[in-house]
Amino acid sequence: MGVSYRPPWRQQVYCADARAARLGHGEKGHRGPTIPPTTDTPPGKAASAVVTAEDRLLVLAPHPDDETLATGTLLQRAVTAGASVRVAFVTSGDNNPWAQRAVERRWHIGERERLRFGRLREGEALAALGELGVPPALATFLRFPDQGLTELLLRSPEAILAALVGLLAEVRPTLVAYPSLADLHPDHSALGVLLRVALRWAPAGVLPRQLGFLVHHPALHRLPGAAVSLPRTASEAAAARRAVAAHRSQHVWRRGWMTAFLEGPERFFPPAFVPPGAPLSAQRNAQGEIRVTIRSHPRWRAWGRRTLVVVRENPGGGLAPFELSLRGVSARATIALPPRPGSGETFPAGDLTAAGACFVKLERRFGFFDEGGWIELPPGPTGVDSSAGEEGT
Structure with a gap:
């Protein structure tokens, strides 16, 4: 699917003007x-x-x-x-x-x-x-x-x-x-x-x-x-x-x-609120695997490559961020984290099963703003289609 690991974050410069x-x-x-x-x-x-x-x-x-x-x-x-x-x-x-x-x-x-x-x-x-x-x-x-x-x-x-x-x-x-x-x-x-x-x-x-x-x-x-x-x-x-x-x-x-x-x-709004039409939905199963479905919307002023950003809460304390480039991935696709063995995709070491909460976001600039916000996946299996705007606690 063309998903590859990149080092955590890159410096971005934002410019707030009247249009933005x-x-x-x-x-x-x-x-x-x-x-x-x-x-x-x-x-x-x-x-x-x-x-x-x-x-x-x-x-x-x-x-x-x-x-x-x-x-x-x-x-x-x-x-x-x-x-x-x-x-x-x-x-x-x-x-x-x-x-x-x-x-x-x-x-x-x-x-x-x-x-x-x-x-x-x-x-x-x-x-x-x-x-x-x-x-x-x-x-x-x-x-x-x-x-x-x-x-x-x-x-x-x-x-x-x-x-x-x-x-x-x-x-x-x-x-x-x-x-x-x-x-x-x-x-x-x-x-x-x-x-x-x-x-x-x-x-x-x-x-x-x-x-x-x-x-x-x-x-x-x-x-x-x-x-x-x-x-x-x-x-x-x-x-x-x-x-x-x-x-x-x-x-x-x-x-x-x-x-x-x-x-x-x-x-x-409730803590887990996700608006209708959000570009991501996510689920987490009992094995710790996260499945992210991307429904990216066309934006004529969007710029930058699409990136899936994940922040993992470590059980021993601290946060572990990583990014997955979505270069070559369809605007409507489903990605498994961590990638399945033999897929040829790389992924940073870490046990998602033992992790605490995970936060997922589609990173792509639309002028000054993001295309969508973060989605939180609490510890344990979840079955919420976040793109439907479900509420949670």
Whole structure:
């Protein structure tokens, strides 16, 4: 089938311009999968049960502004309910050169300039949190590399996993909101994988309820399968608009895109959510074999060779990433991992039977975004056709 092993990950440079920002949110000409109307949980029931005074809420924001776009209503509800709140910004959003050039009216962006822009965005995040009722002291900035979380996941995840496990141990959340593995932004989906692993490595008794949020998806407000839906009250919507306004550096091309998030309810998805039309489905049998079915969609602006990326959780601790080139493989094909003996395909040593969770992703750029997010296969046999959008825990 032309499947061959390649060393883990390669450096990728992402450039966020106005066109790229629109690609994940229904830009004209973007032909995504047909999405049926949403069938959310009744809003009243979901809203009343999501957060209480006894909760300790932890929000993991990949970048400044995600706290507002994805969890602005949830944060306001938590503050109103009297819950404990912590917001952790995993990156400072400093690697956004085109926005920075427009804001600062300079062409050269070096390390010093990026650091300055990161501090500016941190200040905007604190101002936005203030509009949502969250004091600055409840924010934490981890300052991992912006546009680099997938590389960290696949090349050197130790530091970020230690930070996430430490945060879980400190906060001991009863409710955690974090990026869905299905998000099409590589930073977001990678953080979702890292958080899922960190939860398994967290101290005993840290078993929070989980809310996955999507920020980058072309049919976000129409996706079925949301576990929680929070319609905004008039006062909550007004506070959210002020919070969006606080992120002034992001208004150059994206203000209309940002305010569009306020048009519908704030929605959260189950941990194992996979949207309809996802390019991968996967199953794992009792022998540990993983069968991945590829249903890659034609994309006229896609670039780069298709690669199947797998992250294996080792039973003794640590993660083992590897990549399989799909050169010569049909856009609709099924691949067995590890490859069957005699197939002529190579595969890194390792026992999938003894492995913990595995995460699988089709790596192919579509402009700035991914064609699809990650699929999680928990330990033990699974029989879920992930491409059908099944929910799990």
